[in-house]
Amino acid sequence: MRRRTFTAALGAAALAAGAPASAAFAASGPRCEDVYTWKNATVNGGGFVPGIVFNETEPGLVYARTDIGGAYRWQEDTRTWTPLLDWVGRDKWGWSGVVSIASDPVEPDRVYAAVGTYTIDWDPNNGAVLYSDDRGETWGAAELPFKQGGNMPGRGMGERLAVNPADNAQVYLGTPSGNGLWRSVDFGRTWAKVESFPSAGNFVVDPANAYQADNQGVIWIDFDQIGGKIYVGVADPDDPLYVSEDGGATWQAVPGAAEVLGEVDGNRTIPKQSAVDDANGYLYVITSWDPGPYNGGPASGRGGRIMRLATQTGEWTDVTPAYNPRGVIPGFGGITVDRQNPGTLMASTCNNWWPDEILFRSTDSGATWSVSWDYAEGQERHDRFDMDASASPWLAWNGEDQGPAYAVKHGWMIEAFAIDPHDSDRIMWGTGATVWGTEELTKWDAQGELIGEDEAGGRVALPVEKFTVGVRAQGIEETAVLDLAALGGTLVSAVGDVGGFVHTDLGRAEPMIDTNWSTGTSVDFAQSDPDIVVGTGNVHGDEQGHVGVSTDRGRTWRNAARLDGVPGDGHGGTVAVSADGSRIYWSPSDTEVTPVYSTDLGETWTPVEGLPAGAKIRSDRVRASHLYAFSGGVFYRSTDGGATFADTGATGLPTAAVEDFRAVPGHKGHVWLAGRGDETEGVGGGMWRSKDGGATWKRVAVFATAESVGFGKAARRSGYPAIYTSAVIDGKAAIYRSTDGGARWFRINDDDHQWAWSGSAITGDPQVYGRVYLTTNGRGIVYGDIAD
Structure with a gap:
């Protein structure tokens, strides 16, 4: 996937920012004589998927977002995910944290991603809204004057990005940190604050903890297509919901919202997500005492609600499930409606840690609910479906079932939760580790009740024909x-x-x-x-x-x-x-x-x-007998x-920021050291090599800084092992290789394959010449081979 080299100024048209990616690549350092292909070593998942978005008008068009590992598009023919943000480089590494995704329901080729990993100073850059007219094959970037929090508390709420189906040039963005509601009227190219919007939110998780002290802000935007209203959820228990009836020109607090969305049994709550049933004229809102993803379950008896607003009359109805096997109604994580079957909706708990999460399903607009599992006598658990983890066997965590606490779980941190708007049988949900899904969802309704009563009034399991839920994370490597x-x-x-x-x-x-x-x-x-x-x-x-x-x-x-x-x-x-x-x-x-x-x-x-x-x-x-230490x-x-x-008495090495050092296979006493250097000590960064066990060192001056070093099979039978590093040459952070003992270095990756922050550890393969393995911070294990 390639990034268009455009930047969008706020309130001005997008302007060309530089040469095409190919020219930038050629100018970034010496080019390798070999062309590389790049793949992932397969894990399938391995991190938090906080958002899954189906396009509402085109079947099979689905996007997933991760908190630090970029965004993905579903490939229906292979049932795998394709990464879309591998072009993000180290200079903008925070753009690999995706706060929100929006797929245009009018022109499905258009897709938007709100990016930025931290709202605190861990990320030195501001956030951006990325925009694509070709489903993420290429991207433009509208940089914002504030940060966004793809890996901050509350990242599973939303979606914070939304395309107005009545005017798809109009895209809304809910922001954290008191920055309010923003809007673009030119397909995401430029953005401006909606000055008429009255609230920027005020809810923080823990004001004493820097990571948790940020204002959660404006959480989500949703559209009532019957009455043309725009609803916005805000992290403010006193004023949690606003509506506009004039296309976003003016906004009013929704009557009664504070009473039903901002408090449960004396605990302050916020509206985490919403879903609209346009056929019946309902807006559903789930609440929790914590924005998630780590908290939100039934801690200290605190919980949340599912509220239903009749968008034409303004009537609120509490449709919170009256029962769950844990006893305490927890805070909720995700909510979704079945657009093919109006009145059918589902919701998930968030961090109902033991024994498992609970999925709720209603076919009567929330009047009654059924659960994904339940207890019969004691803690004898019975389930509606089997979990097939064969595509990711590690999901058992090397454990075994312990009564109702299964080794392979529904998940935890379930906030991405979506029924396919074109297929009532398909659902996907994201967890802290993977994506689960099934194409047999409506079998749930045919099962009837899970638990009944025997003659003595005891709880007994009823026979049900279970369906299967399996891993749907193939291609997501995070x-x-x-x-x-x-x-x-x-x-x-x-x-x-x-x-x-x-x-x-x-x-x-x-x-x-x-x-x-x-x-x-x-x-x-x-x-x-x-x-x-x-x-x-x-x-x-x-x-x-x-x-x-x-x-x-x-x-x-x-x-x-x-x-x-x-x-x-x-x-x-x-x-x-x-x-x-x-x-x-x-x-x-x-x-x-x-x-x-x-x-x-x-x-x-x-x-x-x-x-x-x-x-x-x-x-x-x-x-x-020989070991080295630093x-x-x-x-x-x-x-x-x-x-x-x-x-050893060696001098001239950095005092602190040494990232890695490794000894060379087959060569006694040969050691290479990579570091950022320490300008305060007068020591530059880069690479150093020793041939005498670390007694003396020579700096490889071509590197401004280096993060790692590793070795692989030599290019020639008697040659020096191939050397690989993640380093900076002429201002370009990239993956470099030398096949002549460090005399010459060539870049082997390209601008389409940068993986944000990559290569903090790196190694070649001892048997396959040219193969290199590198670490990433959220894109899994990447390896490259010389193309045939």
């Missing part, structure tokens, strides 16, 4: 990857939130590494014995060790012993293994504990001597198997 190890025929990864994976087939999703990591942080393997693989990650609780060990090339794993002084809940740090696999080295993060080593595959640990806490250790890839500008070396380390 893991945040922290480290990679390429063994040759096997790729091991450390991954945020889902631990990590061992891929022996890059096109097949695998189970999670069975170590109970909440986040994998580091992996390594023994160069001369690749059957020995080690990894480390953050863990919850104090019952097991952080380090995982495999002696069969990653097929099975066991956790190493815990280490005194290192608590659970984090602290994964980095791990290394000697070239022959005889010793493991672990440096816990964020503790005062110095690195340790083990001579018995993690059964016991011994502190190393000579290293400070937090020092990162790497092994020489030839000599098992911390605070000091490079250390061990020649006794890591028992003791000493400062």
